[in-house]
Amino acid sequence: MAAPVRTRSPSAGRRGVDYRLVLSRTIIILAGAAVLELAARSAWLPPTFVAAPTRVVGSLVKGFSTGSLVSALWETTTEVALALLLSGVVGLTLGYVLWRSRVLGEAFMPMLTAMFSSPVILLYPIALVLFGRTHRAIVVQATAYGVLPIIVYTVRALSEVPQVLHRVSDVECLSAWQRARLVMVPAAAPTLATGLRLGVTYILISVVAMEFLVQIGGLGQLIQLSALRFDIPGVYAHVLAVVVLTSVVISGLQAIERRVQQ
Amino acid sequence: MKRAVWIVRVVAVLILALVWEWAGGQGGAFEDVFPPISSVLGAWWDVVRQPSFGADVRITVREVVGGFTIGSLAGLFVGSAIGTSKWLTRVMEPMLFWASGVPKIVLLPILLAVLGAGVALKVGHATLSSFFPVALGTATAIRTVPEIYGRVSRTIGARTWHTAFLVYVPAAAGQILTALRLGFAVSIVSALLAETAVATAGLGFRAIHYYQQLRVPEMYAVILTIFVVAMVANVALERWVRVYTRHFEDDRGARVDIAS
Numbered sequence: 001m002a003a004p005v006r007t008r009s010p011s012a013g014r015r016g017v018d019y020r021l022v023l024s025r026t027i028i029i030l031a032g033a034a035v036l037e038l039a040a041r042s043a044w045l046p047p048t049f050v051a052a053p054t055r056v057v058g059s060l061v062k063g064f065s066t067g068s069l070v071s072a073l074w075e076t077t078t079e080v081a082l083a084l085l086l087s088g089v090v091g092l093t094l095g096y097v098l099w100r101s102r103v104l105g106e107a108f109m110p111m112l113t114a115m116f117s118s119p120v121i122l123l124y125p126i127a128l129v130l131f132g133r134t135h136r137a138i139v140v141q142a143t144a145y146g147v148l149p150i151i152v153y154t155v156r157a158l159s160e161v162p163q164v165l166h167r168v169s170d171v172e173c174l175s176a177w178q179r180a181r182l183v184m185v186p187a188a189a190p191t192l193a194t195g196l197r198l199g200v201t202y203i204l205i206s207v208v209a210m211e212f213l214v215q216i217g218g219l220g221q222l223i224q225l226s227a228l229r230f231d232i233p234g235v236y237a238h239v240l241a242v243v244v245l246t247s248v249v250i251s252g253l254q255a256i257e258r259r260v261q262q
Numbered sequence: 263m264k265r266a267v268w269i270v271r272v273v274a275v276l277i278l279a280l281v282w283e284w285a286g287g288q289g290g291a292f293e294d295v296f297p298p299i300s301s302v303l304g305a306w307w308d309v310v311r312q313p314s315f316g317a318d319v320r321i322t323v324r325e326v327v328g329g330f331t332i333g334s335l336a337g338l339f340v341g342s343a344i345g346t347s348k349w350l351t352r353v354m355e356p357m358l359f360w361a362s363g364v365p366k367i368v369l370l371p372i373l374l375a376v377l378g379a380g381v382a383l384k385v386g387h388a389t390l391s392s393f394f395p396v397a398l399g400t401a402t403a404i405r406t407v408p409e410i411y412g413r414v415s416r417t418i419g420a421r422t423w424h425t426a427f428l429v430y431v432p433a434a435a436g437q438i439l440t441a442l443r444l445g446f447a448v449s450i451v452s453a454l455l456a457e458t459a460v461a462t463a464g465l466g467f468r469a470i471h472y473y474q475q476l477r478v479p480e481m482y483a484v485i486l487t488i489f490v491v492a493m494v495a496n497v498a499l500e501r502w503v504r505v506y507t508r509h510f511e512d513d514r515g516a517r518v519d520i521a522s
Contacts, residue, residue, distance in 0.1 A: 024353045049375035103263070107270040117444070117500075118493040119451040122466070125458075125473040125481055129295045205365040212368050213459055220368060227371030235371050242368055247360040 083142035095154025153195020157188035306483035329388020341400025362394035391452035399441020436507035
């Protein structure tokens, strides 16, 4: 389903939604689905890797009615939420410590920045060995992946707070708590929001990927199980569920980030 | 200050190594899952001397380079099309952005049906993964080239290909190279991840094979080698891109030679 776009176009409605854009995207998606439906039903493309969209929707409906999709969504969402809580607490704390101590910051930030764009997800066999094939391994691995952008952006956010605000806080004799609550957090909020958004994105990717590879539960496991049963509509249906979940989470986080940056 | 920073780094690495060695040497079940660093280093030396290790490295490199080449070419083409068209930017770019957030590993069963279980599967997975950051980065890079550059080159009579290659490409080069660097990093991860899922060779396969055989020190050795090499390659590429794009900024970007 095409998502509304906020824009200042003259064709925008009262809430700033450009209906021409929504219509264009909907037409493109429906046209693509129609071509796929035709290709699948007339066997232009082999049924081993293309499923008719109507059958995919049928598979989705079946998944919801039997409850398997709902429980998988719940498992995935719970793992993401736990990993976000852990990486948020650890990331914000470590970020603050690295900002406060110039020596520690200069010593470790280059390494953390390098690790930020490194294949942390490839460490998942180590998580499996340490925690077994359990949900704990998924949460720990996702936390390790999501904590890095949170640390990096926390340091950046606190470093970007203008010096004049620190001086004003000194002049007003604010306590440490007042300084944090009234000055630091509001000033750092936009960049912190970006870091948290990136953290959640990385966590989501890590959770779904590990569920797929290790088959412990969640949406990732459903995709693998459908593939093993040669249930191609099921594979596409569950991939679509991942796409929708990812899109909803990313869109929601972007909206929060834009709100904070205003 | 610089000395203090290096002292902190060295001390941190030493403490980590000592804690690891002590924790791993506690014996019992713990040693099975967390071997001491000396065992890991010993296993690393045994693994890299095997002839099959070199073959696995070559296979993985081939998959990464192949996937990145195809993915980045497609990404540059699509990104350029989107970046130069306001309509495509408004309609397609958000959809591309949403699609980029999906973990491509979940598409492995579909790729498996299309490409089989050989090297093509890993190349296809790396292609899919590297396409999105390159396409999005290229679109952004072209869109952020100041309009005045294009207007000036048209005003002085430059031809379209002059404007494209002597004005837009240098002006967008920095961001495009950054997008290509991200695409390369992602293609390394995706080729290796695909190898852990479906493969009979390659570094990712080797790591997961050791895990399945409970050869834990060897598994740690291979995974940490992959991680460190990928991190170093990433940092080196990032530095190179920064130095190279500084050259374009020093040059002030565009130079248009008009054929008289």
